[in-house]
Amino acid sequence: MPVITRLCAVAALLLSVAACTGPTVVTTDDTVAPPPAAAPPPETTRPSNAHLANAFAYALPGPESAGGATVYAFTTPSGRWQCQITPRTQVSCGKAGGTATAIGITGAPDDVTDPDGGTTTPTAILVDRTADPQFAALPASEVADPPVLPFNRILAVAGFRCNVQEASGVSCLSELSGKGFTFSADGFTTAYTDVPADAP
Structure with a gap:
């Protein structure tokens, strides 16, 4: 008889375990929402290095007012x-020829704040390492006759990059902040326009 008692005890144990492992029964009208899906990572496109120019060709002695430190300039x-x-x-851009004349870009502001707090005509568009692109009144460039940056070539140096394209104009970017500008005489945007990888 002890064998039958043991078998009955084992059977009862198995039945109770099986009964406890069944599916969960929900007896309310409440529903549980599935956890939200993770947002996709932001899309970041690194600027192209497919058409880099030789930066050494654009290195020039800087203005005497800045101690003659090297700058990189192009026309x-x-x-x-x-x-x-x-x-x-x-990085700053303005009219060539070393003159501090009105920038001549459609849509540019008529006035900007000068260093003394007054207003004056903008002579350049610029972007620094971290701030948004802006129009500014800069003195005439002391860099005379910088070399030409050919169409679809990228000058990337010292945390900035610029290019010139026939379709969009001049475009420059702060590599630290990702902020930049694109402009031509016909208008401007506050975004960098990269050279297409398949450009000639």
Whole structure:
């Protein structure tokens, strides 16, 4: 008889375990929402390095007012615009020829604040390492006759990059902040326009 008692005890134990492992029964009208899906990571596109220019070809002695430190400067193929990268500080663009005349970009503001707190006509568009692109009144460039940056070539140096494209104009970017600008005489945007990888 002890064998039958043991068998009955084992059977009872198995039945009770099986009964406890069945599906969960919900007896309310409450529903549990599934956890929210994780948001996809933000889409970031790194600027292209497919068409880099040799930065050494654009290195020039900087202005005497800045102690002559090296700057990187170029003129556009049209000869209309000139840009200057001051290493780890800013990139600025204005009319070529070393004159501090009105910038002449459709949609640019008529006035900007000058260093004395007054207003004056903007002579350049610039972006520094962290701030948004802006129009500013800069003195005439002391860099004379910088070399031409050909269409679809990228000058990337000291935390900034610039290019010139026939379709969009001049475009420059702070590599630290990702902020930049694109402009031509016909208008401007506060975004960098990269050179397409398949550009000639």
